[in-house]
Amino acid sequence: MKVKKIHHVAIICSDYEKSKNFYVNILGCDIEKETYRSERKSYKLDLIVGGEYQLELFSFPDPPHRPSYPEARGLRHLAFEVEDINQAIEDLEKENIPVEPIRVDELTGKRFTFFSDPDDLPLEIYEK
Template sequence: MDFHGLHHVALICADYPRSKVFYTETLGLQVIAETYRDARDSWKLDLAVPGGGQIELFSFPDAPPRPSRPEAQGLRHLAFVVPDVAAAKADLEERGVAVEPLRIDEITGKRFTFFQDPDGLPLELYEG
């Protein structure tokens, strides 16, 4: 395999308008495209992640919830690189997002913390 990077991570949300506001306004991700697919009664929102890659945010009617804790199989969390974790944490908290206390990665010595999207998906801020 000759991988060149990660193209996208796809997420299915429970409340599309709420999640769209969270990812675009709270987190500030830029919209690449937004498409309504009538045959699926589904929205697809493509969001640019700074530094490369995308998040695809989907809505599907009656999508079942997925267990995410404790340590369920599947996607564990999605991590965003930030230059200053403490500053990013403070920014999120000012926007009304609950953020866990800062921690230190015992292997790399880098600071990190976790918060959740509107559906409870664990998101991480990792200092890079």
């Protein structure tokens, strides 16, 4: 088997409206489709990032908590590429979203930093 690309990333949130606002209005993802699945009491929101990649945002009644820190096993974080990391940080801080200090990737020399979504999912911005 040889995979061609990442098709989508699925995120289960605890507060659908809060997470929808975060990913759409703060991070700037575009809504492709929003579906309410009554049999599951669940929303599924298909989001487009940069015109190409898809995030799926799900809501389920009482989802279990998944630890992220300290460095729990499993998916470590989701990274987004930005043109200007300083502007991205300024935009996040205007929304009262705490951002870690900028780091430099020792292999590429590129700047990056971390912040969290409303469910404390670790997210990264990585400067192009």
